[in-house]
């Protein structure tokens with residue numbers, strides 16, 4: 337059984353122990369100590385373990401008595417290893433199941449469009465679970481409210497603030513979801529318009545107030561918050577936008593007597609911190625949770641009845657064609673945290689675009705409608721699952737090195753396509769979304785084909801050419817079925 341996150345495994349282990357008493361379970365994930373990992377790996381390899389639960393790397397565990405594979409939350413992007421040996425654990429799992437002639441179950445409330453399309457074509461069999469896990473729980477009511485109003489305070493509109501106050505008075509819990517850690521995503525000089533930039537990346541620095549630093553979320557660069565603008569000396573520097581720390585502070589000012597907990601990568605760095613927090617939340621020792629997607633999945637907190645969503649609109653205009661698919665899955669999961677027990681749940685999403693089809697589908701909890709709309713869009717644009725992609729990315733100390741390498745790569749690719757009459761298209765080189773990261777200039781070339789076999793014919797030939805002429809000062813790699821275009 338594959339699960340997307342390590343954080344989910346303890347809760348999952350409890351459920352398995354309840355559902356399958358006495359089952360011999362082995363757990364495989366990267367947070368185990370080397371000796372624990374060896375013990376569990378051996379239990380899997382010898383066939384002693386009846387159930388092996390793990391994150392993506394567990395897909396390679398030797399399983400002599402394999403009879404069934406389950407991929408939970410199969411749409412989750414963390415099943416894809418994005419560097420080193422690139423693989424998608426769900427796809428490897430499908431392949432292993434076929435090799436061993438055993439059934440495989442892909443589980444999700446919001447399946448990846450690739451899986452969804454395969455079910456529609458009849459390649460996969462679709463099994464529906466129309467009810468929530470607890471018979472008494474109902475789907476939470478979702479409302480869309482404006483982001484900005486005259487009465488908005490620190491990003492929170494009047495409707496959301498009133499709902500939070502109501503939960504506090506009833507002794508229920510609130511989760512405020514914002515997928516940005518730190519205090520504010522950028523720092524602006526009100527005098528000259530200067531914005532704090534990472535010296536090593538084409539990216540803004542994020543204000544971290546708790547640590548009094550500016551930090552780059554791409555390369556880890558960190559520097560003290562300047563007292564005045566380095567360009568014009570003005571002391572009026574404004575943090576722009578909202579992150580988890582800023583909401584945490586605003587809430588503690590609004591509700592000084594309430595217990596507020598921030599859950600993000602910064603607050604959970606210490607080993608075991610997240611487990612301690614989860615216990616505190618479950619015990620009712622927290623009134624308001626402010627968190628990133630770490631809190632979105634798999635946690636059951638029966639007294640959590642309100643979920644507020646801030647800043648979700650950002651993903652609507654992303655350059656990544658999968659951004660809305662991911663946003664829907666994320667919001668549906670976040671919304672699913674409310675009202676899992678006996679108490680009914682409510683979700684308030686702040687948005688400037690209440691008519692967007694994504695939000696309309698979210699209000700109705702109607703993934704089918706949204707998925708079908710996305711599929712027609714993808715078909716029209718020739719994007720996956722109606723086409724297969726590969727991405728060549730390159731990085732080097734200078735833009736010229738990247739441009740020359742990718743220019744040659746495109747020429748070589750196009751000549752291979754024409755000499756072997758392959759149905760592949762090699763697109764012109766473009767700068768990566770983050771054009772410079774950790775001091776390296778970055779660019780990419782996209783290859784698209786309507787058939788998998790044409791791509792398979794093309795890529796090994798192209799790779800051989802690239803390796804033959806590969807300049808030493810350019811680092812490059814080829815990603816088949818890329819999930820990230822950053």
Ligand SMILES: [Zn+2]
Nearest residue numbers: 525528565568
């Ligand atoms: Zn300035």
Ligand SMILES: [Zn+2]
Nearest residue numbers: 534537552555
């Ligand atoms: Zn950086």
